[in-house]
Amino acid sequence: MRVEDLDVNEMIGDVGKIICEHDRKKGVLIHAFQKIQQDYGYLPGEVLMTLSKKLSLPLAEIYSVASFYKQFHFSPRGKKVVRVCMGTACHVRGAKNVLNALEDEFGIKQGETTDDLAMTLETVGCVGCCGLAPVATINEDVVGDIGKKKLELLVKAIKEEEK
Amino acid sequence: MIELTINGKKVKTEKGKTILQAALSNGIKIPNLCYDKRVVPFGGCRVCVVEIEGQRKLEASCATLAGDGMVVLTDTPKVRRARQAVLEFMLVHHPLDCPVCDKAGECDLQELVYEYGKPDGRFVREKKHSPPDTKGPLVELTANRCILCGKCVRLCSEYQGRGALGFIGRGFSTVVQPAFGEAIECDYCGQCIDICPTGALLNKSFKYKARPWSLEEKDTICPFCSCGCTLTLGIREGKILRSRGKEDLGVSGGNLCGRGRFGFDYIYSENRLKTPFIRKEANLEPSTWDEALAYISDRLKYILSNANGSESVGAIGSHRCTNEDNFMLRKFMQNVVGSDNMDSSSALGFSRVRKALNMVFGLKDHTIDMKSPIGKDVILIIESDLSVTHPVFGLNILKAKREGAKLIVADSKETKLTKHSTQWSRIKQGTGVAFLNGIMKVIVDKGLFNREVASGITGFSELEKSLEAYSPEKVTEITGISSEELIGAAETLAKAKSRILSFTLSPSENTKCIDTILAASNLVILLGEGPESLQIPAEYANTYGAYSMGIRPDAGKSEGKNLFDMLYVSGSINALYIMGEDPVSVLPYKSRIIKTLKSLELLIVQDIALTETAKLAHVILPASSWAEKDGTFTNAEGVTQRVYKLIDSTGEALPDWQILRNLSSAMGTDMAAGTLEGLSNEIKKTIRSEKATSNKRTFHPVLYSRGEEPDNEYPLSLVTRDILQHSGTMSTRSKTLNLVSSEAIIEMNERDAKRFGISDNSHVKVISRRGAVYLRAAVSDEVPDGAVYVPAHFPHSGISTLTSPSIHGGIAMETVRVEAA
Numbered sequence: 002m003r004v005e006d007l008d009v010n011e012m013i014g015d016v017g018k019i020i021c022e023h024d025r026k027k028g029v030l031i032h033a034f035q036k037i038q039q040d041y042g043y044l045p046g047e048v049l050m051t052l053s054k055k056l057s058l059p060l061a062e063i064y065s066v067a068s069f070y071k072q073f074h075f076s077p078r079g080k081k082v083v084r085v086c087m088g089t090a091c092h093v094r095g096a097k098n099v100l101n102a103l104e105d106e107f108g109i110k111q112g113e114t115t116d117d118l119a120m121t122l123e124t125v126g127c128v129g130c131c132g133l134a135p136v137a138t139i140n141e142d143v144v145g146d147i148g149k150k151k152l153e154l155l156v157k158a159i160k161e162e163e164k
Numbered sequence: 165m166i167e168l169t170i171n172g173k174k175v176k177t178e179k180g181k182t183i184l185q186a187a188l189s190n191g192i193k194i195p196n197l198c199y200d201k202r203v204v205p206f207g208g209c210r211v212c213v214v215e216i217e218g219q220r221k222l223e224a225s226c227a228t229l230a231g232d233g234m235v236v237l238t239d240t241p242k243v244r245r246a247r248q249a250v251l252e253f254m255l256v257h258h259p260l261d262c263p264v265c266d267k268a269g270e271c272d273l274q275e276l277v278y279e280y281g282k283p284d285g286r287f288v289r290e291k292k293h294s295p296p297d298t299k300g301p302l303v304e305l306t307a308n309r310c311i312l313c314g315k316c317v318r319l320c321s322e323y324q325g326r327g328a329l330g331f332i333g334r335g336f337s338t339v340v341q342p343a344f345g346e347a348i349e350c351d352y353c354g355q356c357i358d359i360c361p362t363g364a365l366l367n368k369s370f371k372y373k374a375r376p377w378s379l380e381e382k383d384t385i386c387p388f389c390s391c392g393c394t395l396t397l398g399i400r401e402g403k404i405l406r407s408r409g410k411e412d413l414g415v416s417g418g419n420l421c422g423r424g425r426f427g428f429d430y431i432y433s434e435n436r437l438k439t440p441f442i443r444k445e446a447n448l449e450p451s452t453w454d455e456a457l458a459y460i461s462d463r464l465k466y467i468l469s470n471a472n473g474s475e476s477v478g479a480i481g482s483h484r485c486t487n488e489d490n491f492m493l494r495k496f497m498q499n500v501v502g503s504d505n506m507d508s509s510s511a512l513g514f515s516r517v518r519k520a521l522n523m524v525f526g527l528k529d530h531t532i533d534m535k536s537p538i539g540k541d542v543i544l545i546i547e548s549d550l551s552v553t554h555p556v557f558g559l560n561i562l563k564a565k566r567e568g569a570k571l572i573v574a575d576s577k578e579t580k581l582t583k584h585s586t587q588w589s590r591i592k593q594g595t596g597v598a599f600l601n602g603i604m605k606v607i608v609d610k611g612l613f614n615r616e617v618a619s620g621i622t623g624f625s626e627l628e629k630s631l632e633a634y635s636p637e638k639v640t641e642i643t644g645i646s647s648e649e650l651i652g653a654a655e656t657l658a659k660a661k662s663r664i665l666s667f668t669l670s671p672s673e674n675t676k677c678i679d680t681i682l683a684a685s686n687l688v689i690l691l692g693e694g695p696e697s698l699q700i701p702a703e704y705a706n707t708y709g710a711y712s713m714g715i716r717p718d719a720g721k722s723e724g725k726n727l728f729d730m731l732y733v734s735g736s737i738n739a740l741y742i743m744g745e746d747p748v749s750v751l752p753y754k755s756r757i758i759k760t761l762k763s764l765e766l767l768i769v770q771d772i773a774l775t776e777t778a779k780l781a782h783v784i785l786p787a788s789s790w791a792e793k794d795g796t797f798t799n800a801e802g803v804t805q806r807v808y809k810l811i812d813s814t815g816e817a818l819p820d821w822q823i824l825r826n827l828s829s830a831m832g833t834d835m836a837a838g839t840l841e842g843l844s845n846e847i848k849k850t851i852r853s854e855k856a857t858s859n860k861r862t863f864h865p866v867l868y869s870r871g872e873e874p875d876n877e878y879p880l881s882l883v884t885r886d887i888l889q890h891s892g893t894m895s896t897r898s899k900t901l902n903l904v905s906s907e908a909i910i911e912m913n914e915r916d917a918k919r920f921g922i923s924d925n926s927h928v929k930v931i932s933r934r935g936a937v938y939l940r941a942a943v944s945d946e947v948p949d950g951a952v953y954v955p956a957h958f959p960h961s962g963i964s965t966l967t968s969p970s971i972h973g974g975i976a977m978e979t980v981r982v983e984a985a
Contacts, residue, residue: 049343058327059321059326059328061328061330061341064332068330068332068333069333075344
């Protein structure tokens with residue numbers, strides 16, 4: 002979505018009729034962020050700046066809203082987002098080893114992205130399949146029962162699809 | 165009105181007020197950290213909790229509406245326990261680094277903890293670690309001292325209309341910061357420093373300078389614009405260390421802009437004059453007062469002894485000097501010299517406002533009302549950013565808009581007011597008169613006015629005829645806005661129940677002229693209103709006062725020579741006495757002024773610093789600055805306020821009025837005003853303020869005309885506009901303000917920048933028909949193409965080299981070309 006084409010009234014719908022202009026503008030922020038993130042993979046500073054101009058809302062106010070939500074990111078993300086589950090079940094089954102191994106393998110810490118933007122490594126509270134612990138996800142795919150061998154496969158899977 | 169009982173005392177309050185407001189307005193104090201009456205209640209700090217009879221839990225009094233018959237207790241053991249607990253929670257994170265915190269001693273949190281106790285809480289948690297964010301030039305942000313009361317965030321966004329700070333992040337890690345944690349880039353009003361209840365936001369220029377309790381605080385009036393805000397200056401060991409606003413104090417109610425808060429240090433600039441100087445051959449050499457006064461006396465007497473002697477002496481007064489100084493200058497000119505050749509830089513500003521309003525309404529006075537925007541239906545602004553030139557008046561415009569007024573801004577540049585406007589009509593620079601005429605044409609054609617009344621006013625048929633040429637199509641052609649926009653604005657304005665028109669007129673802005681005032685007056689009269697709908701403030705701290713004191717050519721019996729005669733016509737006078745003004749830097753067409761001044765037999769410059777004009781003088785007399793003398797300033801509202809001598813004079817400098825008194829004695833005339841009191845009494849007797857009401861109405865139709873037309877050689881219009889960090893030229897001597905803005909930056913649109921091969925932040929040569937200067941360029945989408953914008957404050961940037969004045973009052977917009985340098 003081009004920020005310039007954003008139509009506040011269309012996006013906010015009928016609710017817009019009963020709220021004031023400022024609230025209308027503030028109300029569309031999250032929709033706008035989601036659309037921007039869909040296109041860019043993250044919320045680039047200059048796009049937020051354009052959004053700030055377009056809505057005549059201060060940049061600090063926009064950034065304040067965006068920074069509240071974990072779903073929005075302010076730096077480029079890797080093509081593959083790998084989330085290692087650190088939930089209780091995974092924890093006891095050695096999630097930490099999985100994380101360390103991935104950190105070592107790709108030379109990044111959790112929360113970081115590789116320089117070639119191939120992979121972002123994150124941790125997550127629980128994925129909801131504790132029976133498969135320890136678990137990690139690559140984008141939408143779940144990899145469970147990560148032992149030594151599975152780990153190699155996991156690394157391979159991450160690397161493979163980079164190309 | 166409703167009645168409730170607080171702590172056994174029956175109090176009355178308006179419906180819709182909160183318990184806290186009811187208590188405060190009845191002198192009952194309830195402690196609070198996040199409440200400020202300028203912003204919407206937040207209920208964030210929970211310190212103001214109170215017990216309400218019949219309610220099980222405690223309520224935050226700042227966010228609970230007062231009810232009829234309510235019984236409230238603000239200081240019971242239960243309430244105290246709750247407050248103590250709240251403070252204990254705050255201290256989990258807040259470091260007790262009071263020994264190194266500048267706020268200690270006037271810190272709300274510290275006071276409360278002192279009262280409620282328990283600094284060592286039961287909770288042990290990791291404290292927030294964050295080194296002070298010192299990236300910004302004037303405001304320092306120490307996030308770990310922040311208790312997240314959000315006062316700064318809300319005041320900046322809601323009240324100042326800026327929104328430079330936000331709550332960033334969530335939960336424990338939330339901090340108050342600018343977007344992306346970058347350096348604070350804002351209006352630098354510093355209001356957040358005043359309201360921060362802890363030491364999270366601090367004045368960087370005051371850091372580690374003094375403990376608050378060792379400061380002696382004194383109130384005086386700000387020396388910059390004509391709002392006339394009260395500054396509370398902190399002084400230690402004879403030096404002013406800081407300036408702040410105190411809630412509810414003065415005409416501004418404690419609001420200050422950055423100039424008042426940070427700019428006072430212009431009086432500590434290095435080139436303050438400490439002794440008189442006399443020109444000996446080519447050089448200016450220091451002298452004693454006796455020598456200097458004797459020298460002036462001799463030379464002046466000689467000039468006066470010639471035929472038409474007194475006619476050949478002129479004087480320029482100052483908006484920077486007090487009423488007493490200016491009155492003494494007038495006395496000196498009339499009694500010692502015997503001449504009415506007096507004027508000031510307001511000849512290009514306020515004098516024109518007075519002249520126009522006298523023509524139209526027969527008014528002998530013109531004041532504004534700073535609160536006038538509040539409660540109006542429509543506010544129309546013509547090519548002005550009042551939140552830059554008169555920041556505190558600008559705040560009231562923003563407040564009115566928030567409270568429901570429609571704000572229509574006709575301006576070529578994007579400003580804070582356009583950002584907050586209901587309608588921004590982006591007219592081309594200098595086309596305000598055409599815009600106003602176009603609006604009148606729509607109103608007349610659609611019959612949106614009372615024809616019976618209007619047609620009875622002198623000049624109506626001429627007006628109607630003159631408007632023929634301003635059909636919406638024609639106005640679209642001139643101003644560049646669509647006819648729908650014009651018609652919309654006209655309809656909104658005409659159908660409103662109440663309205664004001666506001667703009668500024670000053671020597672440093674060149675897109676408006678006397679015709680703008682006349683056109684605006686016509687519009688106001690057409691809609692059946694009087695001069696109170698025109699809010700055109702005087703420019704600087706004492707512009708209004710200097711004018712009232714008679715620093716103008718028509719104050720005496722005969723019409724004296726005016727500013728243009730004295731500064732732009734060589735040979736018109738032989739001697740000129742300039743008090744507190746720097747025409748070479750301030751007024752347009754520098755080279756012509758220099759030529760005239762050089763041709764004088766005697767040029768006396770009396771000022772606080774070695775200005776560009778002083779460098780040309782035969783004698784320079786050192787004057788005391790605003791903080792070094794007693795006197796009065798009169799603001800744009802016509803309110804006369806005291807300024808106080810707070811510190812000792814610099815070197816041998818003397819107050820301007822004393823210098824003139826001494827000079828009179830040296831010339832053998834006793835002024836009989838040996839003291840300031842004597843002088844004040846004399847002013848009271850002589851200067852009578854005339855009432856600013858009149859029933860006279862006359863239409864003065866004006867036609868749109870513009871300055872130089874851009875052509876191939878000079879393709880861009882040069883617009884001079886004030887910037888927020890400076891007021892006049894004196895503020896450019898403030899080192900603190902210069903941290904934000906220290907040179908004139910020429911702003912141009914991206915398209916123009918490309919066209920002339922100029923990149924952002926590069927240096928350019930700007931050439932007009934009158935001269936050339938080198939400036940730094942900024943590519944900005946705030947300005948339209950076809951014009952470049954530059955502030956005229958900075959003497960060293962020499963903008964006056966490029967410009968020329970409009971002697972008859974028309975628009976004097978120059979054209980220039982720019983080259984990459």
